[in-house]
Amino acid sequence: MITFLFAASVVLVTLLLVLELWQGSVLARHKFGFNFFRTSVWDPIFDQFGALPFIYGTLVTAGVSLLIAVPLGIGAAIFLAELAPARLSDALEFFIDLLAAVPSVIYGLLGVFIVVPLMRDYLQPALKNTLGFLPIFQGPAYGIGFLTAGIVLAIMVIPYIISVSREVLLSVPRDQREAALSLGSTRWEATWRVVVPFARGGIMGSIFLALARALGETMAVTMVIGNNPIVSASLFSPGYSIAAVIANELTEATSNLHYQSLIELGLVLFILTFVLNGLARLLIVATSQRGAGMGNA
Amino acid sequence: MNARLRWRKFLSAFMLTMTGVCALISVSVLFFILGYLVYHGGTSISWNFFTKLPAPVGEIGGGMANAIVGSGKLLLIATLFGVPIGFFGAIYLAEFSGGTTAFIVRYAADLLNGVPSIVIGIFAYALAVLPFKHFSTLAGGFALGLMMIPITLRSTEEFLRGVPKALREAAMALGASKWKTITSVIVPAAYRGILTAILLAFARVAGETAPLLFTAFGNRFWSNGWNQPTASLPAMIYTYAIAPYDDWHRQAWAAGLVLLGLILIINIVARAILSRGIAVPRA
Secondary structure (H helix, E strand, C coil), X not given: CHHHHXXXXXXXXXXXXXXXXXXXXXXXXXXHHHXXXXXXXXXCCCCEECCHHHHHHHHHHHHHHHHHHHHHHHHHHHHHHHHCCHXXXXXXXXXXXXXXXXXXXXXXXXXXXXXXXXXXXXXXXXXXXHHCXXXXXXXXXXXXXXXHHHHHHHHHHHHHHHHXXXXXXXXXXXXXXXXXXXCCCCHHHHHHHHHHHHCHHHHHHHHHHHHHXXXXXXXXXXXHCCCCCCCCCCCCCCCCCHHHHHHHHHHHCCCHHHHXXXXXXXXXXXXXXXXXXXXXXXXXXXXXXXXXXXXXX | CCHHHHHXXXXXXXXXXXXXXXXXXXXXXXXXXXXXXXXXXXXXXCHHHHHCCECCCCCCCECCHHHHHHHXXXXXXXXXXXXXXXXXXXXXXXXXXXXXXXXXXXXXHHHHHHCCHHHHHHHHHHHHHHHHCCCCHHHHHHHHXXXXXXXXXXXXXXXXXXXXXXXXXXXXXXXXXXXXXXXXXXXXXCHHHHHHHHHXXXXXXXXXXXXXXXXXXXCCCCCCCCCCCCCCHHHHHHHHHCCCCHHXXXXXXXXXXXXXXXXXXXXXXXXXXXXXXXXXXXX
């Protein structure tokens, strides 16, 4: 039963990982308790660690990325599943899959040299001139910051939303579309009022999946967010994210408490992605089965 | 046609066009990325890039030979560590297990698959770097191998399950033992799919950077043996891109082009292998 040993080692490794995160952060958890998430002083010299700026940065950048990626991704998925002929749809899906395979450090590279200058010289001044009365579009335009990180993240998660949403839309039974059309709805009405609501769960699943990716993304964010632990209402402001601070400080942690605080951040990230991935899988499976069930009936 | 109907038809045409625009924007991103990398990387890539060590800080020139070899070594260890566990684990799931055990293994693999790469890095750092008090190629390979396990496992299992039941039964009826059936009938029947799964897992970890920062670390010189820190292409791109030297930026583009080229080629080859069909029709 050698194969059993290999299979068991997968479980073992996963358990070890959880254990390591839990045990490794015990000091920080006991010392700071819930204040870890509420305070924003991150000071390795005085051994004072509050993670609010990192959590804030992670949530804001992920939020911005979803605001951009969800409409674009779902729109593209509707086109691929409902409008495009099968061959075109498959060809485009192939490119989308390749896009999903581009490593994050490459997105970071393009972010640093293409997106950041574009933001600094064009987009941020333009936003400031038109919507500058909103607090989120104020402050100097550095190019780096929450907004830039959010845009780069959006580009990275769009392929996930498209792939999964397309699959789910394709699993919606044909009868649903035909029934809507035969009742006199236009093509768009049939899609938007019948097909999309039918696939709603699976589409939500694809969004959770994308959110989990965006929260845990490290390299691209580290390269464009500015790495400055502040909580600021302005999206132009440089910030910091959980993954970025781990990447920058883990190997240089000055004290045990510093190291453990970073591991606790890793634990937070782990729990967030664990919950989101679990929800996503449930929703996607439930929706596909619903489609298959009705198709057979 | 009354005004309302005209409006509905207009809306339909407009919104459907917009979905096309969304698809166009999303797909064109890939070509933007490729275009920029070929444009910037193509002009800065040279023979030296593949054969020379990085130049001392401040000097122009040099290459990334050590990072290319380093990436190769890391990926070799990752494959040797991750693929067997994924492959044999998948055989167990598809052929031997039932019920609860299989559920637990699958669950663990899916969990591992969803873990952000930076958290994998923390784990590998705590397990393979801290106890030995130094960064090493082995630790980097271990981190990447961990990420290969769930990808290999889940897709291999799926392809093994795709092998028709009739084939299994035929082999058994001829008197083959269970193990013999697996090694000489089922695995060969699914080999294209398994190969694809392994190649995709390989391509996925080839560009991983975050776990390497804590494990393989980096090195501006050749790394001797397996127990020293080593440079790797993704980590070099990161270091060079955020450094303030123009010449380093040039080299980061070149490295990006090489890395992305490699990953896209592996992806395309993997899909080509699969699309030629699995050796036996699915039941």
